Amino acid sequence: QQPVQSPQAVILREGEDAVINCSSSKALYSVHWYRQKHGEAPVFLMILLKGGEQKGHEKISASFNEKKQQSSLYLTASQLSYSGTYFCGTEYHAGGTSYGKLTFGQGTILTVHP
């Protein structure tokens, strides 16, 4: 069952902030975040492995609330280069041969204008 991302689309001006949410109806083991620009391959941003963990990547950070089965991606002081579609990928199983299999959300389209 795929995770649900919200919002579906965001339009920002340079310097503004945005939050993208990823929610699951099943218990999560890990959450990956990727960004895909039009016509290009998805590019890895970060992985969150356990509840309450926060990680950062330049001005992009994320949190993982294991209890709420939710992860949020925070984009601070957005730049034009942040434009693209953001996908969360979730891993549900804690072990066995299913590790590494990601189920992706439907994506959030982020557009940053000058």
Place this chain on the structure above:
Amino acid sequence: EADIYQTPRYLVIGTGKKITLECSQTMGHDKMYWYQQDPGMELHLIHYSYGVNSTEKGDLSSESTVSRIRTEHFPLTLESARPSHTSQYLCASSEGARNEKLFFGSGTQLSVL
């Protein structure tokens, strides 16, 4: 950064043809994956492999087949292409350890007429 290659980049083909989409990686990764993505939509896992001679079907049912005879090579084959197979196919790989990021290829955009 990523050394994972897909060919062809674009393929337009008629119904009923047999096609093979190539995917190769030079990173020595054990795990490889095929995802299918329609325009503006999410990625769906259709095949994965944890090593040589290991292949499994993903969450989305697909009429395609895959093989993994060499670590670096993970081709996807459609025996008889149909218009419903029109989509983008993305290949990815990751190291054998747990919780490793996926490296994606540039994808093959397949159009079946």
